[in-house]
Amino acid sequence: MISIKNVNKFYGEMQVLKNVNLEIKKGEIFGIIGHSGAGKSTLLRCINRLEEYQEGSILVEDQEVKKLDENELRNLRKELGMIFQHFSLLERKTVFENIALPLECFGYSKSYIQKRVDELLDLVGISDKKNQKPRNLSGGQKQRIAIARALALNPKVLLCDEATSALDPNTTKSILSLLQDINKKLGITIIMVTHQMEVIKQICTRIAIMEGGEVLEVGDTEEIFLKNTKGLRKLIGEENIILPKGTNIKILFPKEISNKNIITTMSRELDIDFSIVFGRLEKFKEDVLGSLIINMKDENAEKVKKYLENKGIRWEEIIND
Numbered sequence: 430m431i432s433i434k435n436v437n438k439f440y441g442e443m444q445v446l447k448n449v450n451l452e453i454k455k456g457e458i459f460g461i462i463g464h465s466g467a468g469k470s471t472l473l474r475c476i477n478r479l480e481e482y483q484e485g486s487i488l489v490e491d492q493e494v495k496k497l498d499e500n501e502l503r504n505l506r507k508e509l510g511m512i513f514q515h516f517s518l519l520e521r522k523t524v525f526e527n528i529a530l531p532l533e534c535f536g537y538s539k540s541y542i543q544k545r546v547d548e549l550l551d552l553v554g555i556s557d558k559k560n561q562k563p564r565n566l567s568g569g570q571k572q573r574i575a576i577a578r579a580l581a582l583n584p585k586v587l588l589c590d591e592a593t594s595a596l597d598p599n600t601t602k603s604i605l606s607l608l609q610d611i612n613k614k615l616g617i618t619i620i621m622v623t624h625q626m627e628v629i630k631q632i633c634t635r636i637a638i639m640e641g642g643e644v645l646e647v648g649d650t651e652e653i654f655l656k657n658t659k660g661l662r663k664l665i666g667e668e669n670i671i672l673p674k675g676t677n678i679k680i681l682f683p684k685e686i687s688n689k690n691i692i693t694t695m696s697r698e699l700d701i702d703f704s705i706v707f708g709r710l711e712k713f714k715e716d717v718l719g720s721l722i723i724n725m726k727d728e729n730a731e732k733v734k735k736y737l738e739n740k741g742i743r744w745e746e747i748i749n750d
């Protein structure tokens with residue numbers, strides 16, 4: 430659906446996107462996470478050409494974004510709705526007028542606009558606020574208006590730039606579940622740029638971790654948390670794990686087995702001692718998952734690997750993580 434290949438972008442001398450490659454699939458909720466300044470927003474804004482990119486290619490449904498003429502760009506933007514951290518609503522206009530704006534720009538009839546805005550108000554759950562001004566509404570309600578406005582032209586993709594960063598945790602949850610509903614009901618592809626771990630855990634099926642303009646890792650969100658990958662550790666500032674001598678094995682605890690006493694049972698059954706090098710189990714949606722690195726003498730490694738294989742437990746030998 431969206432294919433980003435070898436994209437480089439510069440602001441003057443400063444390179445802010447470095448050889449970025451990503452494939453975003455139709456219908457998925459894809460997260461782009463990283464610290465401030467990582468280049469997330471810039472990348473997102475290159476997709477709808479709010480920013481230009483100097484090198485590489487961005488294809489949206491097989492159209493090269495940087496080659497579009499004015500008319501084609503207008504049509505592309507119709508397909509790509511966008512929402513922002515601070516909502517970008519017009520304060521002097523009512524909720525209805527804010528949502529109607531893109532429809533007016535595209536010349537729809539008054540009667541269609543009435544009908545469409547009512548549908549959208551219903552979809553985002555703020556029908557009762559139709560004639561209010563945004564200043565009388567909460568942050569969550571304002572973001573619902575912004576979502577309705579972004580969906581007005583029936584886009585195929587919704588670009589979300591830190592859409593929940595200005596909201597409290599409960600409102601964040603409700604906006605995320607609204608986005609999830611919209612994704613399911615309407616089949617819209619969603620790209621979420623965020624620095625909030627909870628956001629990607631809650632709704633993104635796949636994520637890219639960015640730092641310094643580069644994509645460090647791309648993968649299935651659950652797998653990244655399960656394996657506690659290097660990119661994820663970098664993101665949370667726990668990058669360096671000092672591996673002791675001997676064999677180091679990372680045991681994965683997917684949600685189905687995270688509460689089992691694998692290590693103590695294995696130690697007892699094999700009569701081998703282990704030391705625990707590093708591990709983290711954490712809440713992921715309604716479950717707990719994670720991994721644990723254990724250290725053992727080299728001569729015991731084969732026995733342990735066989736044991737884990739036989740029990741169907743996922744593991745990886747860590748040589749230099």
Ligand SMILES: Nc1ncnc2c1ncn2[C@@H]1O[C@H](COP(=O)(O)OP(=O)(O)OP(=O)(O)O)[C@@H](O)[C@H]1O
Pocket residue numbers: 440445463464465466467468469470471472624
């Ligand atoms: N218009 C601009 N002119 C010059 N430099 C810019 C411009 N916009 C962004 N930058 C720089 O580009 C880099 C990437 O910024 P970007 O906003 O994409 O990062 P981000 O990961 O989205 O972070 P944040 O969440 O803080 O916005 C930063 O170093 C930023 O200072």
